[in-house]
Amino acid sequence: MTSDTHTAERYTPEERRAKLRAFADRMLDHLEDLAPPQDVAEVERGLRTGLLIERLYARVDKAERTERANPKPRTDEEIAADVAKSRAEWAAKLNRMRLEREALEAKAATPIAPPTPKPAYTPALKSSLKALRQHEGLKHFTDELEDELENGLNPDCVPSPKPEPPLPRFIDTEDPLHAPFQHWCATERPDFGSG
Secondary structure (H helix, E strand, O other): OOOOOOOOOOOOHHHHHHHHHHHHHHHHHHHOOOOOOOOHHHHHHHHHHHHHHHHHHHHHHHHHHHHHHOOOOOOHHHHHHHHHHHHHHHHHHHHHHHHHHHHHHHHHHOOOOOOOOOOOOOHHHHHHHHHHHHOHHHHHHHHHHHHHHHHOOOOOOOOOOOOOOOOOOOOOOOOOOOOOOOOOOOOOOOOOOOO
16 A cells, blocks of 8 residues: 555544534533542542543634634635526526516506596586476587586586685794794685685
């Protein structure tokens, strides 16, 4: 057998450290079970055993610290696998963003038609149309009104809504520096009369 032939390692360095630490833990547990020393030789043997356990822990801790400080270099296969994984994640993210953008563009491209309102015949409107039908000269006018209610009102005939006037503001001016807050009160508005 030549000197350059090596047998394959049975344990990785991490497994070896884990086994040594477990062995030191078992030794430390059994150290408490020993009987108290009766003479100097037993005291010396107990001290030697304790020091060996402590030395084993120190070697395992030092090996772990050294490995954390000097991580092993990554192989080209590991680097290539990480690069491929990163590229795949980036491509998936871009594809998801593209699909979301296309969905938004498709949603914006198809205009949603507003629902056509059904004609609302209130009782007052029904009675007014009935009264108009009774007059011979106004029957055609009644038909036109019903057609407009069915098909939507003519925008030329619909008056624009009148904006409401702002509420008047009342500020307590008796002691403006010490007033805790400003008072708002609604005074009578001339556009809400009776009638």
